[in-house]
Amino acid sequence: MGYSYSSAAVAVSVLVVALAAAASGQLSTTFYASSCPTALSTIRSAVNAAVAREPRMGASLLRLHFHDCFVQGCDASILLADNATFRGEQGAFPNVNSLRGFEVISSIKTQLEASCRQTVSCADILAVAARDSVVALGGPSYPVELGRRDGMTTNQTMANTNLHPPTTDLGNFVTSFAGKGLSPTDLVVLTGAHTVGVAQCTNFRSRLYGESNINAPFAASLRASCPQAGGDTNLAPLDSTPNAFDNAFFTDLIAGRGLLHSDQELYRGDGSGTDALVRVYAANPARFNADFAAAMVRMGAIRPLTGTQGEIRLNCSRVN
Ligand code: HEM
Structure with missing residues (x-):
């Protein structure tokens, strides 16, 4: 009895490991350990x-x-x-x-x-x-x-x-991420990447001039550099600390300071959609960091070519 129980347990754990390997497409963290240690x-x-x-x-x-x-x-x-x-x-x-x-x-x-x-x-x-x-x-x-x-x-x-495009609504993003095997939580946490970097006026103009769920002083300050006509390539930060990977993106969303329509869609402020999750990450930077790291590993495992598929390019901008 004990024996058959443990064989079953071993079989189950082998299966779990095999499924995990299949899910990550046979990728491994030590892949270059001997072939290219540097x-x-x-x-x-x-x-x-x-x-x-x-x-x-x-x-x-x-x-x-x-x-x-x-x-x-x-x-x-x-x-x-x-x-x-x-x-x-x-x-x-x-x-x-x-x-x-x-x-x-x-x-x-x-x-x-x-x-x-x-x-x-x-x-x-x-x-x-x-x-x-x-x-x-x-x-x-x-x-x-x-x-x-x-x-x-x-x-x-x-x-x-x-x-x-950044004019897209939440539901379409949930569907799009699901098509890549990513959950609504992955969508929110990965879009948290907008804790760094900037966007061009052309990508947030319609939000500045056409949306009501935007913090008024925030919108006013952005209108100067993103007029209704012209200045398409003028830049604005995606969150209040664009050179720091932190959780300010989420606290900004709660204050109506999402720069892109698609960002503010993650927090509508009426308790619907992914509002609750944004509150979790705004309150808990360690949780954001941990979930972001795990979601990046999942995103990095989307349909990789492995084994003898594809090639190792000599020059990244063209096939061999
Ligand atoms: C969910 C849907 C997403 C939409 C609609 C979106 C859209 C955009 C747009 C419009 C910009 C500004 C581009 C420009 O003005 O030139 C941008 C910038 C950026 N996005 Fe996203 N994004 C999304 C998700 C993500 C994800 C999942 C990541 C990474 C995991 C990411 C990382 C970034 C970063 C880091 C920047 C700043 C780049 C820079 O400053 O050069 N975005 N995104």
């Missing part, structure tokens, strides 16, 4: 230097990983430049004249090609650079699962349909 330190040094030069770069690198993972999975498709046969994701509406940080990734790749030829994928560089950016700006650290391979295609149409 990979992680090389990426960390480069990210730290880039963020020291310009804190916003940490935000930009974090966003690159998100925009990569939401289109065809985390396969570095976002890094492929246009060529004669395809129009890449960089030209898609949410990305064009907005995504940045490509040169930091490219310089990391050049360094890694010199030390570990054709070993470290561009998709993994994006995932590690995102984590290191969060840490450099004062956020939580977490082990990054590695072993993604690089995709050989890119899909501008998919980028336009999978990355929604």
Whole structure:
């Protein structure tokens, strides 16, 4: 009896481990431990230097990983430049004249090609650079699962349909994240990435001039740099502390100081939708940090290419 009980327990735990491995697509935190032991330190040094030069770069690198993972999975498709046969994701509406940080990734790749030829994928560089950016700006650290391979295609149409504009309502985001295997909690906590970085006037103008659930002095202060006509590329911080990874994004939302319509959708103030969760993260920064780290690991595991799928690119901006 005791024996059969423990075999069953072992069988169950083996199954649980197998399912967990399948869920993360056979990724592993020690993937480069013997093939390129300097990979992680090389990426960390480069990210730290880039963020020291310009804190916003940490935000930009974090966003690159998100925009990569939401289109065809985390396969570095976002890094492929246009060529004669395809129009890449960089030209898609949410990305064009907005995504940045490509040169930091490219310089990391050049360094890694010199030390570990054709070993470290561009998709993994994006995932590690995102984590290191969060840490450099004062956020939580977490082990990054590695072993993604690089995709050989890119899909501008998919980028336009999978990355929604900031005028979108909560329900559509919940559906979109569910399509990637992410929960409404993941949606709220990952959008908490807007604790760092900035947005262009064109992305929040309609909120400034057309919405009533915005803090009045906050809106007035933004209207000066984001007029009703012109100034499309003028920048404003996504929360009150744009160079610090903290939980001010959530306390700002409760005060009606969400910059994007999509951000304020997370807190409508009537107890509906995800209001309660925003209150939890506003009250508990440690909980935000822990949940953010776990959600980043889940986002980083969206449909990775592994094993013999895809390739290890030599240059992140083109297929081999
Ligand atoms: C839920 C839906 C989301 C929408 C609609 C959205 C939309 C936007 C928009 C419109 C901007 C400003 C772009 C510009 O004006 O050039 C932005 C910036 C940013 N987003 Fe999101 N975002 C979302 C979720 C996320 C997630 C999940 C992450 C990361 C995990 C993220 C990370 C960032 C960061 C860090 C910035 C600032 C980038 C910089 O300063 O260069 N966003 N987002």
